[in-house]
Amino acid sequence: MNPHELERLLLLEQSGELAPAQRRALDAELAASADACRLRDQLRAWTAAIPPPAAGPAPDAAARIVERLRPPRSAAWIFRPVWKPALAAAAAMALFLGVRAFRPAPVAAPIETAAVATAAAVEEWTDPLDAEFTELENLLLAISTDDSLNVTEL
Amino acid sequence: MECDDAQLLAAYRDGDAEALGRLVEKYKRPLFAFLSRFAANPGEADEWFQETWVRAIENMNFFRQRHLIGWLFRIAHNLAVDAVRRRKPDCSLDAPQPASGEPLAERIPAAMLAPDAEVAGRDLGQHIAAAAARLPAEQREVFWLRMDAGLPFKDIARIQRCSVNTALGRMQYALAKLRAELAPAYRELQGNAP
Numbered sequence: 001m002n003p004h005e006l007e008r009l010l011l012l013e014q015s016g017e018l019a020p021a022q023r024r025a026l027d028a029e030l031a032a033s034a035d036a037c038r039l040r041d042q043l044r045a046w047t048a049a050i051p052p053p054a055a056g057p058a059p060d061a062a063a064r065i066v067e068r069l070r071p072p073r074s075a076a077w078i079f080r081p082v083w084k085p086a087l088a089a090a091a092a093m094a095l096f097l098g099v100r101a102f103r104p105a106p107v108a109a110p111i112e113t114a115a116v117a118t119a120a121a122v123e124e125w126t127d128p129l130d131a132e133f134t135e136l137e138n139l140l141l142a143i144s145t146d147d148s149l150n151v152t153e154l
Numbered sequence: 155m156e157c158d159d160a161q162l163l164a165a166y167r168d169g170d171a172e173a174l175g176r177l178v179e180k181y182k183r184p185l186f187a188f189l190s191r192f193a194a195n196p197g198e199a200d201e202w203f204q205e206t207w208v209r210a211i212e213n214m215n216f217f218r219q220r221h222l223i224g225w226l227f228r229i230a231h232n233l234a235v236d237a238v239r240r241r242k243p244d245c246s247l248d249a250p251q252p253a254s255g256e257p258l259a260e261r262i263p264a265a266m267l268a269p270d271a272e273v274a275g276r277d278l279g280q281h282i283a284a285a286a287a288r289l290p291a292e293q294r295e296v297f298w299l300r301m302d303a304g305l306p307f308k309d310i311a312r313i314q315r316c317s318v319n320t321a322l323g324r325m326q327y328a329l330a331k332l333r334a335e336l337a338p339a340y341r342e343l344q345g346n347a348p
Contacts, residue, residue: 049279
C-alpha cells in the first residue's frame with residue numbers, strides 16, 4: 001500500500017468512516033509495516049495535541065440569540081420550503097389547464113376535410129343518376145303526350 | 155435524558171426559549187472553535203456565532219432540522235468564506251518588497267507564533283495551530299472541521315459541497331504542508347520525549 005493510500009485509510013479510521021474491506025486492508029498493513037504504525041501514531045498525536053481555543057462565546061450568547069429571534073414564529077415556518085414547491089406545482093397545473101380550456105377545438109380541420117370528401121363523393125355518385133332520371137323523365141313525358149300509346153290498352 | 159435536536163427545535167417553536175438555549179449550549183464548543191479559527195479576534199468569532207444561530211433558525215426547514223450540526227457548520231462556512239474574501243490581501247506574501255527586496259513571508263516569524271508562545275514553545279499543538287493558519291482557506295477549513303469540530307469527512311464534503319474524496323484530498327494536502335513546516339519542531343519534540 002502506498003503512503004498516500006495508507007494516510008487516507010488512517011484518516012477514515014479516525015473519523016469512523018472505514019468500510020469493512022478498508023478496515024481489513026488497514027489492519028493488514030499495520031500488522032506488516034512499522035512505518036504505517038508510526039504514521040498512525042503521528043496523526044493521533046497531532047489530533048490530541050491541538051489545543052481548544054482559549055476563549056468561548058460570551059456567557060449571554062444564547063440569551064442574545066433568543067432575543068434576536070423573538071418571537072418564535074408559528075409552526076408554519078419550519079415547513080416553509082416544503083410547501084413552496086407544492087404551491088408552484090399547483091400554479092403550474094392551473095395554468096396548464098387554463099391554456100387547455102381556451103385552445104380552439106382540434107376537430108375543426110377534420111370536419112372540413114370530411115365535408116370536401118363527402119361533396120366529391122356526392123358529385124361522383126349523383127352524376128349517373130341525374131342522367132338516368134333525366135332519361136326516365138323524358139320517357140314518361142313522351143308517353144304522357146303520345147296519344148297513340150294507350151296505357152290501358154297495353 | 156438527552157433531547158433530540160428536532161425535539162428541542164419543536165419545543166422552541168412552541169414558545170420554549172430555553173430549548174434553544176440548550177441547543178446553543180450543546181453545539182457551543184465545536185462551532186465556536188471552528189469560527190474562532192477564521193475570525194480576526196474572539197469578539198468577531200462571538201458575533202459570527204450568534205449570526206450563525208440566527209440564520210440557522212430563520213432558514214430552518216424540516217430536512218435541515220434533522221441534521222442540525224451540518225446545517226450550522228454550513229452557515230459558519232459561508233460566514234468564514236465571506237470574511238476570508240473580504241480580508242483578501244492586496245499584496246502577495248511571495249512578492250519581493252520594494253524596500254528590502256525580500257518576500258514579505260520571510261519577515262513573518264516561523265509559524266506565526268507570538269514571542270511569548272515561541273519562548274514557552276515546545277508545544278506541538280500551538281505549532282500546529284499557528285502553521286494551520288497559513289493554509290489555503292479550503293484546506294484550513296477541512297483541517298479544523300475534522301480536528302477541532304470532529305466532523306466526519308462525509309459531513310465536511312456536504313458543507314464544502316464537494317465529494318468525500320475531494321475533502322480527503324484537501325486534508326491530505328493540509329497535512330503534507332503542515333508536516334513539511336513542522337518537521338523541525340516535531341523532530342525536536344520527539345527528541346526531547348522521555
